[in-house]
Amino acid sequence: MSRTDIRITGFGGQGVVLSGYIIGRACAINASQHATMIQSFGPEARGSACSATLAISDSEVLYPYISRPDVFVVMSTEGYDKYRDELKDDGILVYEQNLVHPTLKEGQPSFGVPSTRIAESLGRTIVQNIVMLGFFAASAQIVSREDMRDAVKSSVPPGTEELNLKAFDAGCAHFDETYGEKKEEVGAAAANQG
């Protein structure tokens, strides 16, 4: 059994839960894996550090919660402070580089993206999380870009598909431009998460 655990965090309103939903959908519906998503409930879902977790596996997920994620996607400082210690020492950190200033552990694969600025340049800050998802798909390589892109398309409100896909592609493109040459190494890091 190979299982990859992911935590996504940000502040309520950033689309943390939708991001988790889209990753899960990409894995469970498009990529025929097992993906169990749990979202945070309560006041934190509407302002402070909000979080969603995913357990992705090639067999049924028996234990739905996660303790030491293999991938940590961070979109706010508060979320980073709350969950930073959980990440596995060799786990992948994916972060919003203008909102989060992480203290990196030695040997830890980490990838920053100015997803809010990129979303602003597309005309709508609200798609920041989708930019992040594109960047996540390209960097963590847990599920193919095509499967993720398709999950974005089928998960966003009707009429907003074009903008959201543009945001997704911009996130992927930023990874290729910034980290493109390190792709091999990154792929190996992701493959080791099993």
Next chain:
Amino acid sequence: MKADPAGVLTGAHYLDGDFACGEGAMAAGCRFTAGYPITPSTEVVERISRRFPMMGGTFIQMEDELASMAAVVGASWTGTKCLTVTSGPGFSLMMENIGLGAMMETPLVVVNVQRGGPSTGLPTMTGQADMMQARWGSHGDYRLIALSPQSPQESFDLMIDAFNLSEEYRVPVLFMMDECVGHMTEKVVIPPADEIEIVPRKLTDKPPGEFLPYKANGNGVPEFARAGDGYRFHTTGLTHDERGYPVMSAECQEELIPRLINKITDNVDKISRFDEENTDGADVVLVTYGITARVARMGIDMARKKGVKVGVIRLIVVWPFPEQHIRDLASKIKAFVVPEINLGQMVLEVERCAGGKAETILVPHAGGGVHNPQDICDAILRAAK
């Protein structure tokens, strides 16, 4: 009878257990829901209230759970399939009218997405501590049916069974989910409508002059006449005769109450459902249900690696309890292990049926989370000694 396609969202979806439960209800033909939304069950009625207008269903947000339950009991008498949805505190408030539903032999389904209790407890966190309330919560002698899903997929699948059982036996059916299953999102495949078998309301074909609303058929279950169909009848929570009129006597009570119980207990073999795995030759057998059944499988795998012969019975229909099966197993094994997210409920039933022939070991959890699989493994190792 096949499901009405209007209520069936055929396809592969990524849904949480609550949404899947709502979809199951609509696929089963539910077209009336009354409820007082409460965490962690709110998403069930959120889903239903959003989708009902597309299939001619009616959702009413009631003033509280007493009224919700009363509305559902009443609405079912129009022949409509009815649902209410709640969690711990609301389940307590529904108890009196659940008893009314049992006494009036009213088909309906009650969903309880269990959270930590007692009282308001842990609204957003999981529990399985209402299992005995599902059995004994209303006053008087009665028997109901209760199911417990272990995944969003089962929340869909078993809702259809829940509605079908409520029609077959004319009883309230309790759908005992837990917050963990309700709030976890997984793949849910909804089949085409023509692959979903539905039990319709069993309407009488007798003419109004000959129809007796509480005269049982061979199965112990009376035929149904809808309010407004021209049949003169009376229904009440008081002890009643075959005409449905109150009769205050020990004789009438002796006629009615054993029948209400026997229509379930005499059909246990037909109603009962459980998954059974590796119990032949096992030293230890786990009895599990709901989310705990999934987590327990990790503990079982750990114990098997240490050489213990472990079997498992996963209850799908929790009530009526498969008494005879547990009795039969008890004389062949060393011990039962029962992990549950409470401090000892279904374990009492296992222990009673084991009758001292096999040891019964509880693996308790007070609620707010699921078991550590290691704790379940440790209990299995203790039981095997």
